[in-house]
Amino acid sequence: MPTRMLIVFNPAAGARRRRRLLAALDLLRGLGMRPEIAETAHRGHASALAREAAASGMRIIVAAGGDGTIAEVAAGMAGSDSALGVLPLGTANVLALELGLPRAPERAAAVLAMGRTALLHPGLARWPDGRALLFVQMLGAGFDAAVVHHLPGGLKRAIGKGAYVLQTLREMPRYRFPPIRVEADGEGLEAASVIVTKGRLYAGRFLLAPGADPREPGFHLALFRDGGALAALRYGAALPLGLLPRLPSVSLRRVREVRLAGEGVPVQADGDAAGMLPSFIGPAPRPLRIVVP
Numbered sequence: 001m002p003t004r005m006l007i008v009f010n011p012a013a014g015a016r017r018r019r020r021l022l023a024a025l026d027l028l029r030g031l032g033m034r035p036e037i038a039e040t041a042h043r044g045h046a047s048a049l050a051r052e053a054a055a056s057g058m059r060i061i062v063a064a065g066g067d068g069t070i071a072e073v074a075a076g077m078a079g080s081d082s083a084l085g086v087l088p089l090g091t092a093n094v095l096a097l098e099l100g101l102p103r104a105p106e107r108a109a110a111v112l113a114m115g116r117t118a119l120l121h122p123g124l125a126r127w128p129d130g131r132a133l134l135f136v137q138m139l140g141a142g143f144d145a146a147v148v149h150h151l152p153g154g155l156k157r158a159i160g161k162g163a164y165v166l167q168t169l170r171e172m173p174r175y176r177f178p179p180i181r182v183e184a185d186g187e188g189l190e191a192a193s194v195i196v197t198k199g200r201l202y203a204g205r206f207l208l209a210p211g212a213d214p215r216e217p218g219f220h221l222a223l224f225r226d227g228g229a230l231a232a233l234r235y236g237a238a239l240p241l242g243l244l245p246r247l248p249s250v251s252l253r254r255v256r257e258v259r260l261a262g263e264g265v266p267v268q269a270d271g272d273a274a275g276m277l278p279s280f281i282g283p284a285p286r287p288l289r290i291v292v293p
């Protein structure tokens with residue numbers, strides 16, 4: 001009997017991705033799979049769709065979108081025996097790059113049909129009001145989160161990754177860089193901006209944390225010591241050159257859990273706005289299986 005698979009498609013991820021989705025569907029059928037499709041109608045919907053599918057025993061639940069969609073699907077299927085698949089149709093698709101998951105529909109379909117899996121160890125951010133949010137790639141507090149919070153959705157759909165560059169330039173003169181108090185595995189630190197990452201890469205193919213791997217438990221914590229527009233410009237210029245981890249004002253360490261606090265500091269998780277500090281970041285209760293090449 002052909003393997004059933006639910007594809008949770010976020011039509012708001014990336015731009016003009018429906019054609020790639022349809023191509024992948026045809027290819028999956030050709031490979032003997034039985035893909036069903038469910039389209040998200042709003043933020044958070046992917047979690048509900050994945051939860052339902054996992055409860056009905058769906059073998060593979062595929063996130064067709066970007067990192068935000070993957071995180072929502074992963075949150076919905078948490079604790080189940082379903083495996084997470086990915087059709088990278090988002091803007092940055094950092095987790096897909098991290099794991100070598102192909103973007104081309106024929107190769108992505110072949111990977112899903114093979115069904116080889118690895119363990120993925122997501123992170124979980126918690127807020128004092130009881131809110132919790134699972135993330136698969138990274139969480140940022142400070143400047144990069146301010147960029148994400150103020151990014152016009154229309155701009156991202158129109159010009160993709162360039163929208164982040166434009167919004168970064170807009171944000172530089174106006175973000176106030178309030179200090180962030182960091183408690184990393186119990187050690188007290190301070191920074192102007194923070195990224196807690198599962199993976200090596202950031203904002204696409206750019207190197208942030210050599211040695212990090214989302215298939216391993218724990219996080220890499222990147223602390224950006226300097227605030228202000230000039231420092232943000234320096235960090236922004238070093239990123240595409242692969243030099244960010246080597247800057248003297250950037251420190252990197254492995255951590256198991258992180259507590260972040262600060263007045264008026266925004267948070268982003270997997271590239272989507274995720275409220276404000278304070279927040280506590282630790283491992284999700286269970287790893288999940290993700291389909292990999």
Ligand SMILES: Nc1ncnc2c1ncn2[C@@H]1O[C@H](COP(=O)(O)OP(=O)(O)OP(=O)(O)O)[C@@H](O)[C@H]1O
Binds near residue numbers: 043065069072091
């Ligand atoms: N129907 C919808 N309309 C508007 N937003 C949606 C809809 N369905 C899902 N979303 C939201 O779209 C947001 C962006 O999705 P996602 O992160 O997958 O794409 P992306 O930002 O283009 O990719 P990446 O994160 O890889 O850059 C998520 O926060 C998700 O909750």
